[in-house]
Amino acid sequence: MSHRCDAKDLSILAILQQHGRIAIAEIANKLNMSDTPCLRRIRKMEQNGVIKGYGADVDPSALDLNVTVYAFVRLKENSAHFANQFEQAATDLEQILECSVISGAHDYLIKIIAKDLADYESFVKQRLGELKCIASIESSVVLKQTFSKKQLPIRN
Amino acid sequence: MSHRCDAKDLSILAILQQHGRIAIAEIANKLNMSDTPCLRRIRKMEQNGVIKGYGADVDPSALDLNVTVYAFVRLKENSAHFANQFEQAATDLEQILECSVISGAHDYLIKIIAKDLADYESFVKQRLGELKCIASIESSVVLKQTFSKKQLPIRN
DNA sequence: GGTGAAATCTATTTACG
DNA sequence: CGTAAATAGATTTCACC
Numbered sequence: 022m023s024h025r026c027d028a029k030d031l032s033i034l035a036i037l038q039q040h041g042r043i044a045i046a047e048i049a050n051k052l053n054m055s056d057t058p059c060l061r062r063i064r065k066m067e068q069n070g071v072i073k074g075y076g077a078d079v080d081p082s083a084l085d086l087n088v089t090v091y092a093f094v095r096l097k098e099n100s101a102h103f104a105n106q107f108e109q110a111a112t113d114l115e116q117i118l119e120c121s122v123i124s125g126a127h128d129y130l131i132k133i134i135a136k137d138l139a140d141y142e143s144f145v146k147q148r149l150g151e152l153k154c155i156a157s158i159e160s161s162v163v164l165k166q167t168f169s170k171k172q173l174p175i176r177n
Numbered sequence: 178m179s180h181r182c183d184a185k186d187l188s189i190l191a192i193l194q195q196h197g198r199i200a201i202a203e204i205a206n207k208l209n210m211s212d213t214p215c216l217r218r219i220r221k222m223e224q225n226g227v228i229k230g231y232g233a234d235v236d237p238s239a240l241d242l243n244v245t246v247y248a249f250v251r252l253k254e255n256s257a258h259f260a261n262q263f264e265q266a267a268t269d270l271e272q273i274l275e276c277s278v279i280s281g282a283h284d285y286l287i288k289i290i291a292k293d294l295a296d297y298e299s300f301v302k303q304r305l306g307e308l309k310c311i312a313s314i315e316s317s318v319v320l321k322q323t324f325s326k327k328q329l330p331i332r333n
Numbered sequence: 334g335g336t337g338a339a340a341t342c343t344a345t346t347t348a349c350g
Numbered sequence: 351c352g353t354a355a356a357t358a359g360a361t362t363t364c365a366c367c
Contacts, residue, residue, distance in 0.1 A: 034233065034240075039230070041197045041198060042198060042231040044342085044343060044344085047343095055353060056344080056345090057345085057352080058351065058353090061351090071235065072235060073234040075198040075234065076193070076327050077194050078228065078229040078232060079190055079194055079228060080229055083227040084182070086330070091277075116330055118325070118326050118329075119325045119326070120325075121245070121322050122322075124317060125317050129323075134330070161281050162279065162281075163286075164279060166275075167277060167278065167285075168267075169274070170271075170273075171230075173274075174240075174271035174272055175240060200360060201361065202360065202361085211335080212337095212360090213337085214334075214336085
């Protein structure tokens with residue numbers, strides 16, 4: 022279901038990554054092409070999964086979410102059963118924004134967002150602490166987000 | 178410049194986070210309101226920064242970006258000069274998607290995306306390795322991304 | 334804060350090179 | 351793969367509650 026993106030597709034993606042609600046005609050205009058082929062390319066990329074969707078980028082502090090924490094999680098056993106249990110639980114917890122299996126001494130790296138440190142602490146104790154598959158959690162609190170880019174690097 | 182979001186604003190945000198290109202009329206319809214107030218609320222949230230922007234969610238593998246790595250960086254000194262130097266360099270490097278100052282033994286956690294492990298290695302050696310402010314880098318390769326949610330949790 | 338209708342702009346389709 | 355014109359649909363403004 023994949024698809025080879027040519028240079029024009031990549032140019033369209035570079036624009037849409039940054040301006041998700043831009044008019045198709047404006048994209049076409051920027052790239053010196055007309056609307057119809059531009060729209061056709063976009064619809065094709067939406068259909069074959071190159072474009073997974075569109076979203077508004079919301080300021081976390083507007084939702085009173087002021088603390089981000091990265092946490093390393095180790096499981097008690099490296100069994101498929103424990104892994105599935107943890108991954109399902111993590112998926113269901115809205116405060117966990119990202120969950121990755123990583124190389125090295127730990128099993129998972131998860132990114133968590135919370136209102137404040139007290140909220141984070143109660144999340145760890147009441148939600149993660151409930152999971153019997155977890156052996157240890159090591160938290161790294163984000164003191165300052167230098168930046169977070171929403172765009173992937175596109176090289177033409 | 179902040180703004181108190183009421184329940185309707187939050188409902189709008191919940192929809193726009195997941196469907197960034199949805200028609201305003203459709204949002205209004207889902208929430209049993211008419212177009213004009215819905216649009217007014219959205220424009221207000223765009224202006225006061227609650228909505229920071231819109232973007233297409235692009236599949237990294239379509240751009241031949243198949244490796245994600247989290248790296249802990251320690252600086253040689255905890256001076257403002259070294260911090261500024263590192264943060265500016267990280268901002269300029271497109272492959273670094275996120276850069277956070279974290280608590281604990283390390284100074285920064287950065288998220289890097291690369292074509293493959295060879296590409297990542299050359300990035301570390303040729304780009305990061307050039308920076309005189311860095312004392313050490315510890316990489317955690319993402320073996321599998323269990324999930325990555327693009328939406329912040331919204332509780333009404 | 335809200336409504337509903339009119340005007341304007343954008344997306345989509347169709348016909349064709 | 352491209353263009354251009356016509357239709358259908360969305361956004362925005364307006365007068366008003």
